[in-house]
Amino acid sequence: MRDHIFFYLNGASQKVTGPAIFETLSRYVREQKRETGTKIVCEEGDCGACTVLIGKQEGNTIRYLPVNSCIQYIFQADLTHVVTVEGLSKDGLTPVQDAMVRCHGAQCGYCTPGFIMAMHAVFEEKKTCSAAEAQRGLTGNLCRCTGYEPIIKAAMEVRDEPRIDALYPTAPILRDLSSAESAVRIGNFFKPATLAEAISFKAENPKCTIVQGATDVGVWRNKRAFESPSYLSLSAIDGLGEIALRDGALEAGGRVTLAQFEEAAATHVPEMAAILDRFGSPQIRNAGTLAGNIANASPIADTLPFLYVMNAELELTGRAGVRSVPIGSFYRGYKTLDLAQDEIITKIRIPTPRLGEILKLYKVSKRSHLDISSFTAAFLIRMAGGRIDAVRIAFGGVGPVVLRLPKTEAFLQGKSLDLAIFEGAGAIAREEIKPISDVRGSAEFRLQLGENILRKLYYALAA
Numbered sequence: 001m002r003d004h005i006f007f008y009l010n011g012a013s014q015k016v017t018g019p020a021i022f023e024t025l026s027r028y029v030r031e032q033k034r035e036t037g038t039k040i041v042c043e044e045g046d047c048g049a050c051t052v053l054i055g056k057q058e059g060n061t062i063r064y065l066p067v068n069s070c071i072q073y074i075f076q077a078d079l080t081h082v083v084t085v086e087g088l089s090k091d092g093l094t095p096v097q098d099a100m101v102r103c104h105g106a107q108c109g110y111c112t113p114g115f116i117m118a119m120h121a122v123f124e125e126k127k128t129c130s131a132a133e134a135q136r137g138l139t140g141n142l143c144r145c146t147g148y149e150p151i152i153k154a155a156m157e158v159r160d161e162p163r164i165d166a167l168y169p170t171a172p173i174l175r176d177l178s179s180a181e182s183a184v185r186i187g188n189f190f191k192p193a194t195l196a197e198a199i200s201f202k203a204e205n206p207k208c209t210i211v212q213g214a215t216d217v218g219v220w221r222n223k224r225a226f227e228s229p230s231y232l233s234l235s236a237i238d239g240l241g242e243i244a245l246r247d248g249a250l251e252a253g254g255r256v257t258l259a260q261f262e263e264a265a266a267t268h269v270p271e272m273a274a275i276l277d278r279f280g281s282p283q284i285r286n287a288g289t290l291a292g293n294i295a296n297a298s299p300i301a302d303t304l305p306f307l308y309v310m311n312a313e314l315e316l317t318g319r320a321g322v323r324s325v326p327i328g329s330f331y332r333g334y335k336t337l338d339l340a341q342d343e344i345i346t347k348i349r350i351p352t353p354r355l356g357e358i359l360k361l362y363k364v365s366k367r368s369h370l371d372i373s374s375f376t377a378a379f380l381i382r383m384a385g386g387r388i389d390a391v392r393i394a395f396g397g398v399g400p401v402v403l404r405l406p407k408t409e410a411f412l413q414g415k416s417l418d419l420a421i422f423e424g425a426g427a428i429a430r431e432e433i434k435p436i437s438d439v440r441g442s443a444e445f446r447l448q449l450g451e452n453i454l455r456k457l458y459y460a461l462a463a
């Protein structure tokens with residue numbers, strides 16, 4: 001068992017142990033390494049100024065993806081290669097940086113290193129990019145000075161950006177990282193190599209917190225002074241990181257990221273891929289997991305209405321073995337889960353829409369991207385002979401947990417596609433939900449959304 005975190009930073013190996021493993025990556029590079037290109041602004045994943053690339057092994061290669069280093073901890077960097085803006089430009093300006101200079105993509109410059117890293121990440125995956133691809137890659141980066149036009153223009157001018165493996169040859173880094181023992185124990189932090197060890201640790205440490213992407217836990221720690229008596233990482237456990245279609249259902253392991261889920265959904269459930277495109281930012285989706293979204297139990301979590309209408313099942317593994325729980329009965333109340341102390345979400349099984357079923361998903365938020373939802377809705381409908389043969393409805397942001405709407409479903413059953421009927425259904429839906437007022441919208445606004453969304457659904461179906 002290793003007693004230190006081992007990773008590479010800009011081509012140089014790093015060993016960190018003791019309480020320092022709970023330091024954020026952004027503070028580590030700025031304060032320990034004195035590399036201050038990586039900026040800290042919001043410290044909660046919202047602005048992208050702290051964007052770095054995290055390289056993780058994929059077969060014989062290392063894939064570099066952008067993440068927010070302000071909500072990534074040193075222990076999460078274990079066995080990765082982290083590249084910061086200093087590491088990117090070690091041989092002078094890269095074509096991305098040069099294009100940003102030529103197109104006047106910076107004014108005060110505070111956001112610029114984050115934009116450079118996120119833009120570089122786009123060119124890790126492809127040689128050139130369109131304006132839409134640039135916008136998508138830069139969703140997680142905010143600029144308060146330039147406006148975004150010169151930045152997008154810069155991205156479109158980039159040619160021949162060297163990939164990270166041209167700057168830092170993969171083989172020696174991979175050899176070094178893969179020769180390290182995978183299990184780590186440092187004080188109250190445990191990264192076991194097997195599921196059995198993870199379950200025992202969770203059972204023996206009653207208030208232990210699993211940390212995966214830390215896109216929730218990191219915000220609690222940075223902004224709410226959250227501390228757990230112990231932390232458990234699942235990142236070394238084989239078999240939890242895959243997602244695949246089996247017997248008409250997507251099966252996602254307990255540490256599948258939202259980016260992996262989005263990639264699979266693009267092929268098998270495009271309607272859900274469109275919602276995931278608006279989930280946080282690329283940085284958030286590269287770090288955050290589907291299981292984390294489920295376990296965090298927010299009533300406005302973007303994956304939940306979809307999981308509800310698809311009748312997804314959670315596989316929970318604990319000391320007593322494996323059990324399966326339908327998503328609809330996993331939540332017993334606000335942030336209260338049917339999850340025993342020793343249990344871990346090890347798999348999520350999501351049936352995909354069958355032939356003849358229509359899936360419609362909605363996310364309402366104040367901004368289109370990088371914003372938490374005010375209201376969410378999912379509908380799964382099957383039509384037969386011009387009538388609604390079956391319907392499932394789930395709304396988020398209208399109660400302490402995501403709600404199914406049985407009265408509205410019963411009302412629509414057997415009805416034809418008619419605006420007056422959907423308006424009637426909207427009035428029933430309004431009666432079935434109990435939203436509260438908060439920073440994302442008033443109760444009245446959400447009641448109106450709950451009613452209006454049925455009308456929007458009608459127009460979508462009629463089209």
Ligand SMILES: Cc1cc2nc3c(=O)[nH]c(=O)nc-3n(C[C@H](O)[C@H](O)[C@H](O)COP(=O)(O)OP(=O)(O)OC[C@H]3O[C@@H](n4cnc5c(N)ncnc54)[C@H](O)[C@@H]3O)c2cc1C
Nearest residue numbers: 045210212213214215216217280289292293295301302345
């Ligand atoms: C800037 C920003 C934007 C965001 N945007 C959105 C958004 O658009 N939509 C949205 O829904 N959410 C959003 N989130 C919230 C967050 O990204 C998601 O909830 C994410 O899915 C959490 O996953 P994670 O792996 O980071 O979880 P973590 O923070 O690592 O963990 C979250 C919780 O889940 C528990 N947990 C994790 N894995 C397991 C497991 N396998 N078994 C049991 N318990 C487990 C942890 O112990 C913890 O309690 C955003 C967050 C940020 C910071």
Ligand code: FES
Nearest residue numbers: 041043045048070
């Ligand atoms: S400092 Fe704003 S996302 Fe990290």
Ligand code: FES
Nearest residue numbers: 107108143144145
């Ligand atoms: S250049 Fe000033 S915040 Fe972007």
